[in-house]
Amino acid sequence: MKKFFSFFSLFLLIPLFAVASKVGDRTIPAEVAQFSDSLKQKFAPDKRVALFDVDYSFSGKNVMLRGVTTSAEAKKALLDGLEKKGYAVMDCLQVLPDEAGLEGKTYGIVNVSVCNLRVHPDFSSEMMTQGLMGMPVRVLQRDGWYRIQTPDSYIAWVHRVGIHPVTREELAVWNSAEKIVVTSHYGFVYSQPSQASQTVSDVAAGNRLKWEGTKGAFYKVAYPDGRQGYISKSISMPEKKWRAALKQDAASIIATAHSLMGIPYLWAGTSSKGVDCSGFMRTVLFMHDIIIPRDASQQAYVGEHIDIAPDFSNLQPGDLIFFGRKATPERKERVVHVGMYIGNKRFIHSQGDVRVNSFNPDDELFDEYNLGRLLFATRVLPYINKEASLNTTATNLYYK
Numbered sequence: 001m002k003k004f005f006s007f008f009s010l011f012l013l014i015p016l017f018a019v020a021s022k023v024g025d026r027t028i029p030a031e032v033a034q035f036s037d038s039l040k041q042k043f044a045p046d047k048r049v050a051l052f053d054v055d056y057s058f059s060g061k062n063v064m065l066r067g068v069t070t071s072a073e074a075k076k077a078l079l080d081g082l083e084k085k086g087y088a089v090m091d092c093l094q095v096l097p098d099e100a101g102l103e104g105k106t107y108g109i110v111n112v113s114v115c116n117l118r119v120h121p122d123f124s125s126e127m128m129t130q131g132l133m134g135m136p137v138r139v140l141q142r143d144g145w146y147r148i149q150t151p152d153s154y155i156a157w158v159h160r161v162g163i164h165p166v167t168r169e170e171l172a173v174w175n176s177a178e179k180i181v182v183t184s185h186y187g188f189v190y191s192q193p194s195q196a197s198q199t200v201s202d203v204a205a206g207n208r209l210k211w212e213g214t215k216g217a218f219y220k221v222a223y224p225d226g227r228q229g230y231i232s233k234s235i236s237m238p239e240k241k242w243r244a245a246l247k248q249d250a251a252s253i254i255a256t257a258h259s260l261m262g263i264p265y266l267w268a269g270t271s272s273k274g275v276d277c278s279g280f281m282r283t284v285l286f287m288h289d290i291i292i293p294r295d296a297s298q299q300a301y302v303g304e305h306i307d308i309a310p311d312f313s314n315l316q317p318g319d320l321i322f323f324g325r326k327a328t329p330e331r332k333e334r335v336v337h338v339g340m341y342i343g344n345k346r347f348i349h350s351q352g353d354v355r356v357n358s359f360n361p362d363d364e365l366f367d368e369y370n371l372g373r374l375l376f377a378t379r380v381l382p383y384i385n386k387e388a389s390l391n392t393t394a395t396n397l398y399y400k
Helices: 002-013 030-043 072-084 168-176 239-245 250-258 277-286 368-372
Strands: 052-059 062-069 088-095 107-110 114-118 127-132 136-143 145-149 155-158 163-166 179-182 186-190 199-204 208-215 218-222 228-232 236-238 304-306 320-325 334-343 346-351 353-358 374-379
Touching: 030 052, 030 072, 062 072, 072 088, 107 168, 127 155, 127 277, 136 163, 136 168, 145 163, 163 168, 179 239, 199 228, 208 228, 236 239, 250 277, 250 334, 250 346, 277 334, 277 346, 368 374
Parallel strands: 062 088
Antiparallel strands: 052 062, 107 136, 107 163, 114 127, 114 155, 136 145, 145 155, 179 208, 179 236, 186 199, 186 228, 208 218, 218 228, 304 374, 320 334, 320 374, 334 346, 346 353
8 A cells, every 4th residue: 555655646746748648759658659559550540439548647657547548458458568568557547438437328329410529528619420310329428528439339529408418328218219300401399389489599400309298280299308299291201110121222312412402511510500501411311311421531431432434333322432632652542422313314412501512524514623632432322221331220239
């Protein structure tokens, strides 16, 4: 016990260097920097979907670990590796979710029509993506705001109003309850079964609310936090009926994409209120109960890769097409934009707003800029529920 307090006291006297993002910084021994980097590459190569953010503070062969990771396996490998290298470790590295700090409520349900998810827990922080009403999420951490992980594995911070925290058991009750799915791009829930009554909130396409009953031309619904209201049958549908009537063919999906024509571009947007390029693909497919990875650089590597023929003859309507920086001997290929092929050398995408453009120089919609940075395509529709990152709300584990 005396040795422990002596070790702890040493750390109270030395400066604490937050260098997790500076692996290779001279304050970290080279052997530890290289080891830490190898663990990050193995367990959390993409910070959008996994975390290995470790702060190191050294005093000779003594080291204090702080920070967070989503991988208990990564933490164990780190501790074992440091011990083998002869370091005495004070372990303050937290594995998420933070069960104790969250008091068992390690899940949540999005509680507003569209919630904004940010890089840091602050309204001025960059927006990363969005969540939709009724969407189940994993709650990882609470720091005024909540750090959450979405059904497409994206990790970000959301203001506490954006979600309703629940236990695993409470989430199971929500997931098993009959739902009403919002099928219109925009609308409202009212306090009474009348559009002349007070609004409770707005709703957007893909929102889900608990079905409590029916009254005339309205469904009675409940929010994740228990609020109640009425939504018009004209803009919504019982989930089971919606799913039974759902079509996941290219023609139906392209028709949905066209219904969003003119919707403004919104960085990180994934709703019918506004979309970025990959958010447009995600929103359109989600309206057909298809969940795909969030970003273009993630969407580009699921499904079947297609090297586009010069005459575009090997593309099919519904294929995703990707744009960006082509590979050179000096640098790697980089995907920065995505659209959907709709046939006849035309594609629909979000750039400024949702629009249709063409690869054909004789077409009035010709897009020379995007033709010049065209990379490749992927075919995803035949692979829904056949790849882990291409699924539906009927198969995604968050909705179980």
